Amino acid sequence: MDDRVREHAxxxxxxxxxxxAGDDVVVQVEEGAHDLGVAVAEALGERGANLLSTYRSDELxxxxxxxxxxxxxxxxxxxxxxxxxxxxxxILSGTNNTAGTADVAGERRQAYSKARRDIRExxxxxxxxxxxxxxxxxxxxxxxxxxxYRDFVYDATLRDWEALAEEQAQLKEILDDGxxxxxxxxxxxxxxxxxxxxxxxxxASVAYDSHNLPSGEVFTAxxxxxxxxxxxxxxxxxxxxxxxxxxxFEDGSVTDFAAAQGEAVLEDVLDTDEGARRLGxxxxxxxxxxxxxxxxxxxxxxxxxxxxxxxxxxxxxxxxAGESGNESAVHVDLITSMDEGSRLEVxxxxxxxxxxxxxx
Amino acid sequence: MDDRVREHAxxxxxxxxxxxAGDDVVVQVEEGAHDLGVAVAEALGERGANLLSTYRSDELxxxxxxxxxxxxxxxxxxxxxxxxxxxxxxILSGTNNTAGTADVAGERRQAYSKARRDIRExxxxxxxxxxxxxxxxxxxxxxxxxxxYRDFVYDATLRDWEALAEEQAQLKEILDDGxxxxxxxxxxxxxxxxxxxxxxxxxASVAYDSHNLPSGEVFTAxxxxxxxxxxxxxxxxxxxxxxxxxxxFEDGSVTDFAAAQGEAVLEDVLDTDEGARRLGxxxxxxxxxxxxxxxxxxxxxxxxxxxxxxxxxxxxxxxxAGESGNESAVHVDLITSMDEGSRLEVxxxxxxxxxxxxxx
Numbered sequence: 190m191d192d193r194v195r196e197h198a199x200x201x202x203x204x205x206x207x208x209x210a211g212d213d214v215v216v217q218v219e220e221g222a223h224d225l226g227v228a229v230a231e232a233l234g235e236r237g238a239n240l241l242s243t244y245r246s247d248e249l250x251x252x253x254x255x256x257x258x259x260x261x262x263x264x265x266x267x268x269x270x271x272x273x274x275x276x277x278x279x280i281l282s283g284t285n286n287t288a289g290t291a292d293v294a295g296e297r298r299q300a301y302s303k304a305r306r307d308i309r310e311x312x313x314x315x316x317x318x319x320x321x322x323x324x325x326x327x328x329x330x331x332x333x334x335x336x337x338y339r340d341f342v343y344d345a346t347l348r349d350w351e352a353l354a355e356e357q358a359q360l361k362e363i364l365d366d367g368x369x370x371x372x373x374x375x376x377x378x379x380x381x382x383x384x385x386x387x388x389x390x391x392x393a394s395v396a397y398d399s400h401n402l403p404s405g406e407v408f409t410a411x412x413x414x415x416x417x418x419x420x421x422x423x424x425x426x427x428x429x430x431x432x433x434x435x436x437x438f439e440d441g442s443v444t445d446f447a448a449a450q451g452e453a454v455l456e457d458v459l460d461t462d463e464g465a466r467r468l469g470x471x472x473x474x475x476x477x478x479x480x481x482x483x484x485x486x487x488x489x490x491x492x493x494x495x496x497x498x499x500x501x502x503x504x505x506x507x508x509x510a511g512e513s514g515n516e517s518a519v520h521v522d523l524i525t526s527m528d529e530g531s532r533l534e535v536x537x538x539x540x541x542x543x544x545x546x547x548x549x
Numbered sequence: 550m551d552d553r554v555r556e557h558a559x560x561x562x563x564x565x566x567x568x569x570a571g572d573d574v575v576v577q578v579e580e581g582a583h584d585l586g587v588a589v590a591e592a593l594g595e596r597g598a599n600l601l602s603t604y605r606s607d608e609l610x611x612x613x614x615x616x617x618x619x620x621x622x623x624x625x626x627x628x629x630x631x632x633x634x635x636x637x638x639x640i641l642s643g644t645n646n647t648a649g650t651a652d653v654a655g656e657r658r659q660a661y662s663k664a665r666r667d668i669r670e671x672x673x674x675x676x677x678x679x680x681x682x683x684x685x686x687x688x689x690x691x692x693x694x695x696x697x698y699r700d701f702v703y704d705a706t707l708r709d710w711e712a713l714a715e716e717q718a719q720l721k722e723i724l725d726d727g728x729x730x731x732x733x734x735x736x737x738x739x740x741x742x743x744x745x746x747x748x749x750x751x752x753a754s755v756a757y758d759s760h761n762l763p764s765g766e767v768f769t770a771x772x773x774x775x776x777x778x779x780x781x782x783x784x785x786x787x788x789x790x791x792x793x794x795x796x797x798f799e800d801g802s803v804t805d806f807a808a809a810q811g812e813a814v815l816e817d818v819l820d821t822d823e824g825a826r827r828l829g830x831x832x833x834x835x836x837x838x839x840x841x842x843x844x845x846x847x848x849x850x851x852x853x854x855x856x857x858x859x860x861x862x863x864x865x866x867x868x869x870a871g872e873s874g875n876e877s878a879v880h881v882d883l884i885t886s887m888d889e890g891s892r893l894e895v896x897x898x899x900x901x902x903x904x905x906x907x908x909x
Contacts, residue, residue, distance in 0.1 A: 256591045267631055
């Protein structure tokens with residue numbers, strides 16, 4: 190076994206999920222993530238935690254969903270009982286085919302998802318962490334050779350998380366104290382209010398309210414957005430390609446939009462509900478191990494030297510207790526690179542310029 | 550997908566486990582049983598049952614057990630809750646390496662197994678069925694080419710179970726009414742009492758108290774065994790090879806034993822406890838689809854034209870209500886072929902001769 194698989198597992202178990210002896214841990218193994226599953230089982234054994242592994246495969250899901258009549262029972266009790274009693278859920282992604290459910294009707298998928306809301310909530314109430322084992326299918330999605338893609342994944346995942354958490358704390362403090370953010374880049378000049386909002390220092394650990402490994406971003410919930418933004422990082426949204434999306438905001442809402450490719454998808458997203466026209470998230474990527482776009486949001490949005498904005502739902506963690514932010518059925522991230530000539534300002538002070546933070 | 554995989558899945562779901570709409574079904578997928586998992590997911594979708602798949606792999610188990618200090622928590626609550634609420638558990642075996650846990654100490658294994666007794670009992674209280682997807686590792690264990698092994702597995706599994714259940718009912722009736730069984734074969738002349746005992750018509754369905762697919766045997770719980778028996782079908786017991794084991798019984802207990810190979814294993818088994826020297830089961834194989842020995846007890850003991858006897862624990866289903874039969878920590882099956890010159894008699898009447906039942 191590649192030593193990095195073991196290091197990945199230990200990072201997941203110790204840094205990210207903070208597993209302790211006696212914890213009831215569900216490990217969800219996707220069909221291509223077997224090797225990581227073995228390493229995680231070993232790490233859980235070392236910690237004296239309990240292990241129950243579930244199996245995830247788009248091929249099983251597709252077969253089940255297509256064969257079912259679509260009248261799904263709400264929150265089957267045996268599965269709910271499992272997640273209600275679990276302490277941690279470790280999600281080991283690793284598909285062998287990113288198009289594995291391409292022929293499942295969206296309606297069927299949504300009906301299934303809707304019927305499982307309480308199970309999902311129970312899982313989100315645990316110390317859950319989602320990570321990814323590199324597979325050939327994911328390498329293909331990234332347009333990379335397998336060996337090179339593995340290097341990419343481990344460079345992004347096996348960071349000095351403690352050091353990054355400290356660096357990110359600086360940005361969190363600035364955002365927590367600040368009232369207005371301005372983004373300036375090629376095709377972008379946007380201002381938004383972040384007054385009274387709390388930024389999350391997302392350092393790949395449940396101890397930082399962060400549930401992704403890798404992570405490496407600081408995010409908050411903006412409002413009252415004004416101006417224009419161009420997202421030059423290509424994305425796959427709802428299975429369709431979107432390039433160079435451009436949004437114009439007035440009084441917090443999108444009033445105009447365009448895209449070099451995938452404009453119809455953008456329109457679909459914006460028309461979902463009222464909240465889909467407002468921003469739910471401003472995120473600043475700070476993971477320098479993510480050095481290229483791989484068409485995988487888990488990595489892309491964490492890329493150092495990028496900023497992402499999400500249309501739709503805001504995270505409660507960013508809002509004053511009891512207050513809820515932008516509401517929407519969607520949360521769609523769009524990414525812009527902060528290259529030469531770009532600036533990120535908070536209350537008029539430059540925090541990042543030409544893609545480098547002022548402390549770098 | 551091979552059509553036989555789908556037929557296997559439907560046989561499992563409909564004939565064996567009798568799954569109905571709304572049933573809470575756990576599907577345990579072993580690493581090499583993915584394709585059968587997909588077919589079972591489809592069949593469960595068609596029936597409108599609920600699906601939760603767990604993952605089984607000796608590689609995960611080995612990593613976990615070796616890393617653990619051996620002080621296992623008893624019956625972790627989240628897993629117990631899952632099985633206590635499940636209606637059915639479908640176990641899809643299919644290993645990629647039959648020696649996958651060869652370097653896990655027996656003690657560690659036993660400690661783990663002991664700590665999970667309530668979970669095991671909860672699983673046995675469901676409508677559980679164990680079946681096997683053909684893998685290359687299992688073909689290798691059988692000394693067969695993969696293609697030929699697949700044919701073997703499906704010939705054994707895709708039977709006309711209803712017809713076999715009817716045929717087996719004849720033998721069940723004879724055994725239920727009978728008082729004494731006599732087995733005569735090369736190196737064998739054995740009598741035992743089955744008075745007051747109930748035979749199980751094991752027809753690969755929970756509707757017949759049968760939890761194996763394939764099945765195809767009728768078994769009961771004998772006592773007061775007298776005589777000699779030679780088991781000419783080679784077996785792997787506790788990972789070691791046993792050939793031509795010979796047992797001498799007096800007054801129900803083994804008084805002498807020998808084997809051409811693996812005599813020490815036989816001795817280990819017999820010395821486990823007092824019950825290990827007595828018989829817990831007399832089983833008559835009636836599955837004509839199993840036409841050869843493949844070193845896999847799931848198939849070997851069902852082979853038409855064989856009889857197996859188990860040292861150790863008896864099944865409650867064979868005993869009058871409230872009565873318990875032979876007690877032991879082990880249940881070790883040994884098989885003898887009923888070839889030319891063999892006879893199975895019940896109360897002096899010939900039921901099978903030269904390997905053929907009187908109704909054949």
